[in-house]
Amino acid sequence: KVVEHDFEVAYVDAAPDCYAKTVIGINGVYPGPTIRAVQGDILKITFHNYIATEGITMHWHGIRQVGSAWADGTAAVAQCPILYGESFTYEFIVDRPGTYFYHGHFGSQRAAGFYGALIVDLPAGKHEPYHYDGEHMIIVNDWWHRPIVTQEQGLEAIPFKFVGDPQSLLLEGRGRYNCSAVPTYTPAAISCNQTDERCAPHVMKVERGKTYRLRLASVASLSSLNFKIEGHKMKVVEADGHNVQPFWTDNLDLYSGETYSVLVSANMPGDNYHLGLNVRGREDHNVPTGLGILNYNNAPVRQPSTPAPKGPAWDDFEASKRQARKYKALKHNPDPTSHALDRHAKVTRTLILLTTQQKLKGHIKWAINNVTYAPLPTPVLAGLVYNISGSYDTAPPPDKMPADYNIYAPPPVTETNKGSGVYQFKTGDVVDVIIQNCGNLQNISENHPWHLHGHDFWILGYGDGKYDPKTSPKTFNLKNPPMRNNVPTFPFAWTAIRFKLDNPGAWPFHCHIEWHVHLGMGVVFAHGIEEVRAKGIPNSVLGCGLTKQLFKLR
Ligand SMILES: O=C1O[C@H]([C@@H](O)CO)C(O)=C1O
CATH class of the missing domain: 2.60.40.420 (Cupredoxins -  blue copper proteins)
Structure with a gap:
């Protein structure tokens, strides 16, 4: 099957954390639309660049591009950037099921919001080695108010000006900056509006008694992140498109570029629970927890009044190493492309x-x-x-x-x-x-x-x-x-x-x-x-x- 999409790329006005900012949108929206295909499908995605001052490219993160290296979307390595007014079609096979994403790979455009999810399903009749009743996708990110051109200028400058800590952490392009921290009567104050619907928290709806596959991906520009669901454990089953030996955790480390699937049983009595995202690995200087909501049975949506969920301390590297070492290949992985390590392979x-x-x-x-x-x-x-x-x-x-x-x-x-x-x-x-x-x-x-x-x-x-x-x-x-x-x-x-x-x-x-x-x-x-x-x-x-x-x- 051929899956075709036409993507128009332009600056759009967004307010992911209540602070208005120009981002790179696809077909008028941020984050970009989720692409869904079946293993073996051919994707034909055409990009039209309507940004008058920038070239663009798109990388299909986790897709190996077997036989189509030119479609990998890296400026300076795979292709020339798509110029203003030009169109370009990526054509490649999605040869493996799993959770992936796509993002701009020219300059720092990913940090400008140029990304979306890519999900590859198993063909009809084939099943994962785990059961779930429904699924959700959450892309997580760290977010700055300054535009990427300002960030890049600082990185090039003498003296060096680092981007610093993110202003907020986003789940599915939604977070919350505390607008009262912005001085009043400044242009910045006008840009920040906590009643803007676009920064309402992301809501993951579940029905009590069911099990959900939650797909996660981190497109963070800087931060290592840790994800928690208040009151719920997660069973990790997939990492970067490969099924892994399942293990349980109450907090999940997510490094930029990684994707996961976790199984979550909706078995708690309340109506709403926090989804929480925190910075790991760098001193977080109190970057506020990114919050979303797990909502049961269509009850009125409310951010719980309980404390925001926190994972291990930012500098608890031992916890991260322990978790990293938990990942093991699944023995009887039904995916034949997920080849087992040939232990006798000679390292050349x-x-x-x-x-x-x-x-x-x-x-x-x-x-x-x-x-x-x-x-x-x-x-x-x-x-x-x-x-x-x-x-x-x-x-x-x-x-x-x-x-x-x-x-x-x-x-x-x-x-x-x-x-x-x-x-x-x-x-x-x-x-x-x-x-x-x-x-x-x-x-x-x-x-x-x-x-x-x-x-x-x-x-x-x-x-x-x-x-x-x-x-x-x-x-x-x-x-x-x-x-x-x-x-x-x-x-x-x-x-x-x-x-x-x-x-x-x-x-x-x-x-x-x-x-x-x-x-x-x-x-x-x-x-x-x-x-x-x-x-x-x-x-x-x-x-x-x-x-x-x-x-x-x-
Ligand atoms: O690339 C980086 O630069 C700063 C710092 O090392 C210099 O200011 C930082 O924390 C980085 O990750």
Whole structure:
């Protein structure tokens, strides 16, 4: 089946947390419409860009784009941005059931509200290995009042001006800022209106006695989040589109880029319960709990007067690590594409990626093995396919961090290099990637959620301190590692993943914090370019940067 949508992209006026702000809307709404398809369907989604001053692209987060690397929607890697007045059609197969989302992947447009949910159902007659009577979807987010252009300007500036804490946390694009905190008689006061219907809390309706599949996704720009439902436990069953060994929890950590399904039994006696969202992993400076409502049997909707639900303290990293380690692959996963780890697969290459905060000529950047990623205007995929010299740095970026690096101190050399090099692999390679987290310029170490495009990976493990190539691999979970496309790193700690290069293309691997990608925290992996070349990429992804020369009039 072909699922077609026509999306008109324009600025729209929104008030997600009662504070009026211009956001990027789709067909006049924010958040974007939910796309629903069945495993094996072809999606044909056409975007029309009506924003006079910005290009756009759309990334299908968690969809591997098997055979359609050009449709991955990453500006500078997969395609040229869609310019004002132009239209562009993404066409790809959704080959796996699960919970996904889509979001802009150019500049910081995701943080401007350019996102929506994508749900892929099992074909008729097939069933998940768990039962539910109904389902709901909630995308969570952190939210700022300043526009993204102001945020980006601050990140580029000398001195650096960080975006700071979010003003509010949103569930399904709805939160609540305390307007009385805004000085009266200022333009800001006029922008804040707590009776605006658009910031009424999100309501999840349930019927007593039934079980619901709640799908969750985090598109947060900065914050690690924790989700709770007052008085209810959650049974976690799916993570990043893969069913996992179910486990119960009363609070769920959600890192940016992750998706989950949890089962919730509506078995409590009251009418309304809080849905609560809190900041984890960064000092929260009292960012207020994002609130929604779980409403029973169509009773009058009321935000309960009970205290807002709180998960573990923001700095309880041990709780987060314990939860991260609970994820295990489901043995008899009915999804054949969710291939089990071949324990005997020979690892053909190991990358140890040290992620540092450094400076580049006075600008604060994030770097991987001393290279901050600086995208060039030519899409890397086109550069590789057409062999366009100058479209990316041909010197390969470094595979290893310095063995004697002290992860507990700020970087000894503050100045970083900038680059646009590509890690090139052979199809069939099995690669271990270790992400090593360390002290930043203030010698603080933060969570960084890493996301891989084009592939899923097995999470082999998390370890405190510095990765030791001799002893650390002995701790890897090779029995039932979960397969995902997102993984957190914890402060002063390492995370190890493994994946098989079986989907030709050029694929970013980056920190999913919007502001950190902007500051260069990512790399590009590529393989199987001959196959992409043989199949061809559509002209519609070309035209910018050095690809212009491909269209020279003869
Ligand atoms: O990228 C970041 O910059 C700030 C800080 O390190 C410098 O102001 C911060 O908390 C980040 O996550």
